[in-house]
Amino acid sequence: MGAVLVVGGANVDVIARSAAPFVAGTSNPGTAHSSAGGVGRNIAANLGLLGVPTTLIAAFGNDTFGRRLEDETRSAGVDLGHAVQLPMPSGSYLAMLDADGELVGAVSDMTATESLLPEHVREGVVAAASYLVVDTNLSAPLLEHVCRTAASHGVPVVLDPVSDLKAQRLLPVLGAVPIHTITPTRSELAALSGESDLVSGVHALHAAGIAKVWVREGARGSTLFGEDAAVHIPAIPAEVRDVTGAGDAMCAAYVHGLTIGLDDATAATRGAVAAYLTITSDFTVRPDLSAELVEHVMEEKR
Numbered sequence: 369m370g371a372v373l374v375v376g377g378a379n380v381d382v383i384a385r386s387a388a389p390f391v392a393g394t395s396n397p398g399t400a401h402s403s404a405g406g407v408g409r410n411i412a413a414n415l416g417l418l419g420v421p422t423t424l425i426a427a428f429g430n431d432t433f434g435r436r437l438e439d440e441t442r443s444a445g446v447d448l449g450h451a452v453q454l455p456m457p458s459g460s461y462l463a464m465l466d467a468d469g470e471l472v473g474a475v476s477d478m479t480a481t482e483s484l485l486p487e488h489v490r491e492g493v494v495a496a497a498s499y500l501v502v503d504t505n506l507s508a509p510l511l512e513h514v515c516r517t518a519a520s521h522g523v524p525v526v527l528d529p530v531s532d533l534k535a536q537r538l539l540p541v542l543g544a545v546p547i548h549t550i551t552p553t554r555s556e557l558a559a560l561s562g563e564s565d566l567v568s569g570v571h572a573l574h575a576a577g578i579a580k581v582w583v584r585e586g587a588r589g590s591t592l593f594g595e596d597a598a599v600h601i602p603a604i605p606a607e608v609r610d611v612t613g614a615g616d617a618m619c620a621a622y623v624h625g626l627t628i629g630l631d632d633a634t635a636a637t638r639g640a641v642a643a644y645l646t647i648t649s650d651f652t653v654r655p656d657l658s659a660e661l662v663e664h665v666m667e668e669k670r
């Protein structure tokens with residue numbers, strides 16, 4: 369089976385956590401750290417750590433951030449042979465967390481990722497993939513291009529909508545290209561479907577050619593809606609250290625499950641375990657993640 373191809377964003381994240389409940393409009397004492405990030409890059413790194421042959425196409429700047437992103441991603445086992453270095457700053461993401469590890473707010477600067485062009489994603493690389501995973505950090509034209517290319521070669525596509533605003537970059541794809549799975553939050557689902565009601569939103573995405581709509585609801589878990597049946601995947605009760613990267617780990621472990629032939633619900637359950645492992649660590653992508661660790665925790669929490 370070919371490698372999983374991820375095309376998406378890469379950032380250096382700076383994440384600050386307030387020591388006490390966050391107070392807006394003033395300086396809050398706390399702790400801060402920086403790490404490699406970006407939804408697509410995080411998914412690729414998690415896949416690599418899970419032992420899945422993975423290729424990442426992402427934009428790195430010609431700066432120290434770019435070199436750090438390359439080093440950390442490569443050491444997770446990801447093939448960067450088709451990654452792109454652009455003459456501009458690497459992407460960055462600045463986030464503030466409350467004392468309980470939940471996100472207060474963030475700003476991302478992803479000009480490099482938005483500057484990727486169709487010629488950076490060679491058709492042969494897409495055609496050889498077992499799955500294509502794409503995030504909406506890409507420009508709308510590139511998103512449409514890669515999804516169409518994958519569809520024309522029968523490569524299943526998994527979409528991560530990233531945020532309410534960026535999710536709208538998918539609108540040209542909806543109804544035009546068959547999609548295997550999409551992983552929206554409730555508000556991303558509403559932004560994509562134009563429906564505020566969950567069932568109507570899911571129905572609209574199924575009608576637009578998306579086979580599986582996997583709706584994430586934080587501590588309330590997630591629900592994987594197939595065209596005929598839905599399965600709720602409960603969240604594992606967790607003492608949260610840092611929520612950053614939960615969805616990325618979840619997506620990666622799900623795709624890993626699919627590549628080894630698990631059914632959708634079991635693959636999604638592995639996703640919830642990987643999310644649990646991520647939010648209970650200080651890391652956005654935990655360096656000790658492995659398929660064995662996911663299986664072990666799955667047994668333990670059963």
Ligand SMILES: Nc1ncnc2c1ncn2[C@@H]1O[C@H](COP(=O)(O)OP(=O)(O)OP(=O)(O)O)[C@@H](O)[C@H]1O
Pocket residue numbers: 553584585586587588589590602603604605606608611612613614615616618640643644647
């Ligand atoms: N507070 C929490 N307690 C327990 N599990 C959680 C919590 N927050 C997230 N999770 C787990 O992580 C999964 C993904 O988180 P969420 O639904 O917030 O997606 P997301 O917004 O895409 O994540 P992120 O943007 O933080 O990467 C959830 O389905 C759940 O299994």
Ligand SMILES: O=c1[nH]cc([C@@H]2O[C@H](CO)[C@@H](O)[C@H]2O)c(=O)[nH]1
Pocket residue numbers: 377378379380381404405406407408410460461476478505530531534612613614615616652
């Ligand atoms: O617009 C965006 N905001 C945040 C991220 C990334 O999300 C990651 C956490 O899920 C984090 O690493 C950040 O860089 C992104 O790729 N695009």
